[in-house]
Amino acid sequence: MEQNKAGRLSPVERVKLARSSLRPGTEDYIKNIIEDYIPMAGDRCYGDDLSVTGGIGFFHGIPVTVIGHVKGHDLDGNMKHRFGMPDPEGYRKASRLMLQAAKFGRPVITFVDTPGAYPGKEAEERGQGQAIAECIKTMSRLSVPTISVFTGEGGSGGALAFAVSDRLIMMENSIFSILSPEGFASILWHDSDRWQEACEKMKLTAADLNEMGICDEIVPEPSFEMEGSYAVMFRRIDEAIIRNLKPLLKTDGEELIKRRYLKLRKTGSKYGRN
Template sequence: MTTYLDFEKPIAELESKIAELRHLPNSADVDIADEVMRLQDKVQKLLRQTYAKLTPWQRVLVARHVERPHAQRYIDRLIADYQPLAGDRAFGEDFAVVGGLGRLGGRSVVVIGQEKGDDTDSRIKHNFGMPRPEGYRKAQRLMKLADRFRLPVLTLVDTPGAYPGLDAEARGQAEAIATSIDTCLAIGVPLVSVVIGEGGSGGALAIASADKVFMLENAVYSVITPEGCASILWRSNAQAQEAAEAMKVTAQDLKRLDVIDEVIPEPMGGAHRAPDETIDTVGKAVSSALEQLGNLDSDTLRRQRQDKFLAMGKKGL
């Protein structure tokens, strides 16, 4: 059963009518097939109109949609012969970060993703995609493994932010994020990152300091959630929509600001309406990027990656 967002109510009503018609028997007075086709055309037109003018806040809602594909689904579809690896070799396992070895289009890769989970039990298991320090240290371990064996790295970003709990802070959350960013910038193999849903703060940047940073069309990427920003500036999250507008969280805004390299289009109505098509599009974009980056030596990769992030914020100055 499809879950609809508030701004999709007109679409929900039409699709509900289509479902009702499909359960009706044909009669001489009404050609149900023709009526269904007419309503389906209307749904497609309404989807195009709605998604062509999404506000930043609406894109935040789409990025958080419960049916949007998460990292493990990307891995299951794109990565052949996937061998998951666990633990940070220091404290323990963090299920908010998944990763391992496999092949993308015949090319051996290391893949790392932030996993939110798909139902109540899995969301609790994966801590709603909010990694603890051991998750980032596991990511560092996998990136160093990739560097040692000359394997490219793919990271899938989807987190509201790093876990802010006392236990995480006690185990060095800030240091783990900083060291993870440093590891991203230090490895001498191609590193491609895709923001597939939410890219929240240092929790996202820790695995997204990459040669190529892609964002799905309806993904968001920011230093803080709109609700968090609103609670700081206005002492209430009621202004979250206004905060989302001011923060420039959308892929389109970030591409204009040169924070990301490319926007990957989503199927009409968002990734949650056609997850496999979305994943395949991401796979093609990543494979193309790895093909280009594979021609560069380690020193060039490191230098260009570091220069890229040092140059951010200078546009227009």
């Protein structure tokens, strides 16, 4: 049974699905759609952050750089990957690999799946804000095609750092929001228990973001409880990426930067709304 008829699920149900441990993660997508993936470690400043994977490989025979959040599938995995919440090193590793991609003319594909950047003491001491800012800035000026795919949760600046792209693809039940619904409810109503109400208000579903001009394409999902659903999903994501990538490959680097800038220029502007 497919659940891809828009409007059938409430935002709350979609948020729950976006966070489900049944969903394939970045490493599953890489394994299934990238050939000869070679992971690369480290930010060359301090350490290697396991909540972010980055590396190179072939996508449909095209050399690409892939960067994504890793959450892990069980508790041990979650702990190891900090539930997909990066430290500054994760963002610095990503910035480094993005610049490397630009140097060698490789498109960048990012997989976004994070509740947000890790709010830890050490993260703060090592410049979480600066690391995210630098990553956003770097991505906004890359001379190679950039595609971001939202596979689950896209929370806050921690998600945005990997999403300043030419084409933003969202899975039907993925979300993208200014903050987690719990955080949103806590800040505005001083009550994180009202998170479900926040989900309804925040316009965080793929359909909402598509309407606001932030998401470029929605990929319909099968139910992940079904056998064979993963294979269906990998195929659909693969098709969506190549479909979006093809026209970008023919576009000159300067033109890509210019278009990305103009897209951002319009974002949230009353006078040139997307």
